[in-house]
Amino acid sequence: MSITVKDMLLMFTDFKIMAGSTGLNRKISTVSVMDAPDIHEWLKGGEFLITTAYILRDAPMKISELLININNVGAAALGIKLNRFIKKLPEEVIQKSDELGIPLIYIPDKYAFTDIINPVLSRIVNEQTRLLQLSENIHNSFTQMVIKGSNARQIINKLKEIINKEIAFIDFKFDKIWNTCPFVNCPNIYLDSSAIDKILEKYKTFSVKVEHQLYGYLVLNIEKSQELTPYENKAVEHAITVLILELQKRLLHKQIESRYRDQFILDLIFNNIKSNKEVLNRAQLYGWNFTRGVLVSIIDIDNFKAQYLEKTIMETNRPEDIQEKIFKTAQNIFHYYMPEAAWTSFTDNIVFLIETDKNNLETTKEKIKKICTKIQKEIKKSTGFSLTVGTGNFYPCITEAHKSYQDALKAVQIGRNIYGSNALIFYDELGSYKLLGYLHGTQIAEEFLNQYLQNLIDYDKNNNTELVKTLWYISKNDWNLKAAAKELLLHHNTIKYRFNKICNILHIEDLNWENKLNLSLALKLWNIKNR
Numbered sequence: 001m002s003i004t005v006k007d008m009l010l011m012f013t014d015f016k017i018m019a020g021s022t023g024l025n026r027k028i029s030t031v032s033v034m035d036a037p038d039i040h041e042w043l044k045g046g047e048f049l050i051t052t053a054y055i056l057r058d059a060p061m062k063i064s065e066l067l068i069n070i071n072n073v074g075a076a077a078l079g080i081k082l083n084r085f086i087k088k089l090p091e092e093v094i095q096k097s098d099e100l101g102i103p104l105i106y107i108p109d110k111y112a113f114t115d116i117i118n119p120v121l122s123r124i125v126n127e128q129t130r131l132l133q134l135s136e137n138i139h140n141s142f143t144q145m146v147i148k149g150s151n152a153r154q155i156i157n158k159l160k161e162i163i164n165k166e167i168a169f170i171d172f173k174f175d176k177i178w179n180t181c182p183f184v185n186c187p188n189i190y191l192d193s194s195a196i197d198k199i200l201e202k203y204k205t206f207s208v209k210v211e212h213q214l215y216g217y218l219v220l221n222i223e224k225s226q227e228l229t230p231y232e233n234k235a236v237e238h239a240i241t242v243l244i245l246e247l248q249k250r251l252l253h254k255q256i257e258s259r260y261r262d263q264f265i266l267d268l269i270f271n272n273i274k275s276n277k278e279v280l281n282r283a284q285l286y287g288w289n290f291t292r293g294v295l296v297s298i299i300d301i302d303n304f305k306a307q308y309l310e311k312t313i314m315e316t317n318r319p320e321d322i323q324e325k326i327f328k329t330a331q332n333i334f335h336y337y338m339p340e341a342a343w344t345s346f347t348d349n350i351v352f353l354i355e356t357d358k359n360n361l362e363t364t365k366e367k368i369k370k371i372c373t374k375i376q377k378e379i380k381k382s383t384g385f386s387l388t389v390g391t392g393n394f395y396p397c398i399t400e401a402h403k404s405y406q407d408a409l410k411a412v413q414i415g416r417n418i419y420g421s422n423a424l425i426f427y428d429e430l431g432s433y434k435l436l437g438y439l440h441g442t443q444i445a446e447e448f449l450n451q452y453l454q455n456l457i458d459y460d461k462n463n464n465t466e467l468v469k470t471l472w473y474i475s476k477n478d479w480n481l482k483a484a485a486k487e488l489l490l491h492h493n494t495i496k497y498r499f500n501k502i503c504n505i506l507h508i509e510d511l512n513w514e515n516k517l518n519l520s521l522a523l524k525l526w527n528i529k530n531r
Helices: 005-011 062-072 091-100 113-148 152-163 193-202 230-269 276-284 304-310 319-337 358-383 398-419 433-439 443-463 467-476 481-488 492-505 513-530
Strands: 016-019 030-033 047-051 077-081 104-107 167-171 176-179 203-210 213-223 293-301 342-345 349-356 387-391 424-426
Touching: 005 113, 016 091, 030 113, 047 113, 062 077, 062 091, 091 104, 113 152, 113 230, 152 167, 152 176, 152 230, 193 203, 193 213, 203 230, 213 230, 230 276, 230 342, 230 349, 230 398, 276 398, 293 319, 293 358, 293 398, 304 319, 319 342, 319 349, 319 358, 349 358, 349 398, 358 387, 358 424, 387 398, 398 424, 398 433, 398 513, 433 443, 433 513, 443 467, 443 492, 443 513, 467 481, 467 492, 467 513, 481 492
Parallel strands: 030 047, 047 077, 077 104, 387 424
Antiparallel strands: 016 104, 167 176, 167 213, 203 213, 293 349, 293 387, 342 349
16 A cells, blocks of 8 residues: 655645655655665665665765666655755756656654654555455445346446446447446447547556456546546456456356257257247247248358468467357347348357348348458458358248258358358359359369360460460350450450460360350369369
């Protein structure tokens, strides 16, 4: 426990501050008497050092060196009895005190050392006793709140009442900000991390966490640099403890509810519910409607284990923490734009059930594309991980959700084969890739690719050309050479020359419908293989 130099000066009205007035808020925890020039070697910090300066009477300039030494060990101030052995302090000493910001205090000769030591130590002890009593009162007050099951708002209101400062609590676990008055505002914690950073930069904040788990921040409506009194610090400590207990209670309730909710979603996507009536009755428990049709989207982490081992973040984050952050961010973004969507999560993916109807299907799909693209970008930015998103076909009844789920799984699997990682695929837009995605890697696919495209692949390899790529763009543009030339930023005659060469290498004399089909399929297999 301690008092400030300023508090101590109020106790002795005839003490005078000679220099170092910027250090009046330094903390005094004890009083020591100087009896040797190397006194600093025995100091622990927080001392009000008092002296007659007898040992420095012949070398008053050495007081500057003394100030440096006691400042380095954290002493609070130096008090000197002037007019006894030293009449006046050198100007250099005054300057050094101001420079270091360590108070230099004039003590009248009439004071015995005990006249200073006893009152100061008594004040420190009394302050400690007072703070302990206040701490006990605060502890009892917050303990009663725990017993009564008070919520976060009631806890911060109690803290405001104790320290007379406006309070906010940024709750990361439930994505909410609690305010005693609206001085902190952020519409969505996960979508506006820059707003949170600005709050933390501006206001006095305290972490609310248990070991590695950050639950949120307690924010006081004062400047970040402003110091709190010991009493205020104690109140904040107790409030944080109670907030953690309240959060853990809510998290437990959430986990219990999640287990039942997840089981319901699992029953839907694994076709364990046959009655539409059962679906509607269970859905009402969670505020879901499920009276329209359904689309299922799966957000799947691309090869999580391999990505985790490649990231530097593994040094400070456990894999389960990374997964929780990814799923939490995905869930928050999805629910921000589609609050009615139901969801559950597995080890490496999170599944969303989206209600819609046939008339709004295209609008819903466009919305899903925008949401999932935003999720992919946010996850890549915040964690470095990539995600593949697959969305199944639309089905008019919620009891067919399992079909859309199976479609979404296939979209993820086939999409990765075609596009690699970080893809966004709708099952009904895959076209012939639905078939080719499953054929990829099989012997029949290799034989088909060799039969229709291998000569051109070998030619490119031996001659360092890109004729397969050229043929890909021609096929992509419905065999229109002008359109392919435009997309490749080449002259039409260049594409025409290349195409003639391609036909010669592949021995194509008549580019009929069947040849176009075979080449298109072979090119798609080539595209999958090279991806």
